[in-house]
Amino acid sequence: MTRATNYEQLKAAIEQAYPELPQQLQRIARYALDQPNELALGTVAAVAEAAKVQPSSLIRFANALEFKGFSEMQQVFRGHLVERSSSYRERIDRQRRQGQPATRGAGLLSQFVGDAVSELGQLEESVRAADLTAAIKLVCAAPRVHVLAQRRAFPVACYLAYALSQLDLRVHLLDGVGGMLKETLRNLERGELLIATSFHSYSQDVVDAAASVHARGVRVIAITDSALSPLKPSATVCFELGLASDRPFRSLVAPLCLSQALVVGAGHQLAEAGKGAKGGRPRA
Missing domain, CATH: 1.10.12 (Lyase 2-enoyl-coa Hydratase; Chain  A, domain 2)
Incomplete structure (x- = not known):
């Protein structure tokens, strides 16, 4: 593995190394990707306490990524922080x-x-502009759009099902009522689109569903929280929102805002293509 010199390279290196890391180092990897600003600004002791690991584990984590020590790795995170210092x-x-x-x-x-x-x-x-543009194109091009989420992420799926239907798109909410999710998934066909949402701790049903339909040629847009999300391997487009997973009460503000941008963006694209939404504009 070549040592990363910028944040994007380091992020990719962490994702690649993650499956082979010991449990303590995996915990640091997740913290590093979820809370890059805290890692950039914190001392070894503060970061170790926040990640719930021993300080020595931070040194081992940096070494595993070809850095001489924690401080050298931290400089990459600080460089990323400086680039966007007014957020x-x-x-x-x-x-x-x-x-x-x-x-x-x-x-x-x-x-x-x-x-x-x-x-x-x-x-x-x-969220990268290119990913949002790609997701909008997938939504507009799909013969049918299916949306799936469970537990606390379910409101995101409900909103998408409602709002995308206002664009005269064929939308299906996969709610799994009666334990029929697997049977319902069999109706998805190659070329259709699944928008799957799940956050840590991930719904195994949602992860399995995305993997199953992806293998059959269904496109998948994943709305999730981390580059280490199990939804990512199945996704054509993956939105990694970097949501903290250690808070006792986690909000849906970010994924709902992203969903609204996706819906309104699709509405504009459909209007430009002559397939305008009801009343000429999306009611998101």
């Missing part, structure tokens, strides 16, 4: 470091609003 996420992070947010009443609301703004700032950084 909303950093502004919120700076405010939060100045004092602990209140945990009751208006203070609790303020905390969740702050987390949401931070999440949206990270969303804008995480």
Whole structure:
């Protein structure tokens, strides 16, 4: 493995090395990809505490990626941070470091609003314009669009099913009622599209469904949280939102915002192609 010199190379190297890493180093890998800003700014002790590993594990993790030590690897993360130094996420992070947010009443609301703004700032950084464009083209070209999510991600699928149907697209919500998900998946045909959403801890049914239909020639758009998501190998386009998985209450602000951008983008493309949405515009 060649040592990475920029963040994109390092991200790819972590993804490649992840399956062979010991459990402690896998935990660091996930933290590094989910919280690159915290890794860039933290001391060895602070990062180790946040990732719930021993400080020595950070050295071993850096060595596994061909760095001489943690500091050398951290410079790559700091370089990435400098490139986008004025993001909303950093502004919120700076405010939060100045004092602990209140945990009751208006203070609790303020905390969740702050987390949401931070999440949206990270969303804008995480989603590449080329991926959004590619996903929009897949949605508009598919003879049928199927959407699938379970547990806390289910509202994302519901929104997509509703909003895409407002564009006069053929949309099917795979809700798995009655334990019939596997049977329903058999109806998906080559050339159709599945939009699958799942976050850590991932729904095995959703992961298996994406892998199953992908093997049969169905295109897959994955909305997930990490480059290490098990949805990624099945995805034609994969949105890795970098959502923190260690919070007790995780919001859906980022995936819903992304979904809305996907719907409205599809509406514009359909209108330009002469297949306009009802009333001339998408009702997202």
